[in-house]
Amino acid sequence: MSISADGYVAGPDQSSTDPLGVGGPALHEWHLGPAKDHPVNRQVVSDMMAGMGATIMGRNMFGPIRGEWGDSDWRGWWGEEPPYHCPVFVLTHHARDPIEMQGGTTFYFVTDGIESAYARARTVAGGRDISIAGGAACARQAIRAGLVDEIDLQVNPLILGSGERLFDGFEAGKPRLELARVLEAPGVVHLRYRVIAAGD
Amino acid sequence: MSISADGYVAGPDQSSTDPLGVGGPALHEWHLGPAKDHPVNRQVVSDMMAGMGATIMGRNMFGPIRGEWGDSDWRGWWGEEPPYHCPVFVLTHHARDPIEMQGGTTFYFVTDGIESAYARARTVAGGRDISIAGGAACARQAIRAGLVDEIDLQVNPLILGSGERLFDGFEAGKPRLELARVLEAPGVVHLRYRVIAAGD
Numbered sequence: 001m002s003i004s005a006d007g008y009v010a011g012p013d014q015s016s017t018d019p020l021g022v023g024g025p026a027l028h029e030w031h032l033g034p035a036k037d038h039p040v041n042r043q044v045v046s047d048m049m050a051g052m053g054a055t056i057m058g059r060n061m062f063g064p065i066r067g068e069w070g071d072s073d074w075r076g077w078w079g080e081e082p083p084y085h086c087p088v089f090v091l092t093h094h095a096r097d098p099i100e101m102q103g104g105t106t107f108y109f110v111t112d113g114i115e116s117a118y119a120r121a122r123t124v125a126g127g128r129d130i131s132i133a134g135g136a137a138c139a140r141q142a143i144r145a146g147l148v149d150e151i152d153l154q155v156n157p158l159i160l161g162s163g164e165r166l167f168d169g170f171e172a173g174k175p176r177l178e179l180a181r182v183l184e185a186p187g188v189v190h191l192r193y194r195v196i197a198a199g200d
Numbered sequence: 201m202s203i204s205a206d207g208y209v210a211g212p213d214q215s216s217t218d219p220l221g222v223g224g225p226a227l228h229e230w231h232l233g234p235a236k237d238h239p240v241n242r243q244v245v246s247d248m249m250a251g252m253g254a255t256i257m258g259r260n261m262f263g264p265i266r267g268e269w270g271d272s273d274w275r276g277w278w279g280e281e282p283p284y285h286c287p288v289f290v291l292t293h294h295a296r297d298p299i300e301m302q303g304g305t306t307f308y309f310v311t312d313g314i315e316s317a318y319a320r321a322r323t324v325a326g327g328r329d330i331s332i333a334g335g336a337a338c339a340r341q342a343i344r345a346g347l348v349d350e351i352d353l354q355v356n357p358l359i360l361g362s363g364e365r366l367f368d369g370f371e372a373g374k375p376r377l378e379l380a381r382v383l384e385a386p387g388v389v390h391l392r393y394r395v396i397a398a399g400d
Binding site for chain 1: 223
């Protein structure tokens with residue numbers, strides 16, 4: 001997850017026109033702006049994508065619609081060929097038929113929680129990595145549920161001041177982490193924490 | 201400043217027996233525990249100490265006493281030879297005579313705010329660095345007042361969950377930062393942010 005120096009993974013006032021919140025897009029310059037061509041940034045993205053067998057995301061990451069889906073034709077923020085190229089399990093309280101996109105991405109809507117989404121992701125991932133794409137609430141749930149082995153953060157030299165913090169409401173020492181990898185590119189540090197224990 | 205993965209520079213419940221708060225001491229393993237002998241950690245400490253012409257700290261970093269000093273004989277947490285070896289300006293609402301320690305450290309008590317402490321520090325520092333030692337409130341004041349050129353963080357793979365966050369209550373983009381240096385040692389990442397602009 002791309003994160004600010006002050007710990008935010010999204011800015012305040014998220015909306016359909018500002019899905020990452022005010023100031024949020026700047027967190028993604030490292031892989032969407034000119035810096036995406038830096039060899040370290042390219043490697044980080046390509047390692048993540050190559051290893052990914054399934055993805056889990058929160059509903060607010062999938063789209064701006066709240067409540068019932070109704071007859072919405074929303075198909076995600078990413079156009080007809082999303083960058084996931086694997087099954088994506090979207091956590092929601094409202095059932096919806098799967099949506100098959102181009103390039104191998106299919107969105108499945110899971111109404112019975114993160115553990116269930118994870119079980120389904122494991123079934124299809126065939127031993128490959130399962131990525132928790134975000135947002136913050138979804139990532140926190142996954143960490144608390146003990147489903148996360150590694151936390152990859154792209155730390156940006158930005159102060160967002162408010163929004164959604166990834167590490168919020170955790171208890172001391174839960175999870176227990178160790179520093180597994182540090183990579184640097186201009187304007188971003190890639191930190192990988194390994195989760196040694198989720199809780200007690 | 202030593203900081204946790206979730207952004208805390210001190211744990212909760214600071215007291216005279218827990219001056220860094222519950223869990224806080226673990227943030228300082230990199231320079232107090234066995235890891236202090238790692239060449240990167242040694243270099244970071246020695247660069248900081250060698251360049252330091254004066255230090256500014258908040259009163260709670262100096263000691264656990266609140267309110268009037270009375271006839272307190274408190275001389276800091278650090279024994280007779282504190283590790284600063286330079287003048288240290290302690291922000292407080294309560295005047296007190298300077299305290300000269302061994303090894304070049306003298307504690308001066310400043311009652312008229314961070315700008316005044318900074319002006320006095322500049323006078324004695326003779327062009328050398330002025331370190332804002334902490335705690336979080338003192339560092340935030342200094343950043344907001346535009347007195348900080350560089351923010352050196354030692355990021356530890358620890359979740360403290362509560363306590364004092366360094367980056368709290370800032371507005372988006374204030375300060376504006378750039379990533380100036382990344383150094384790694386086992387279990388700690390040394391990040392240096394350069395402050396490009398404090399405010400608008």
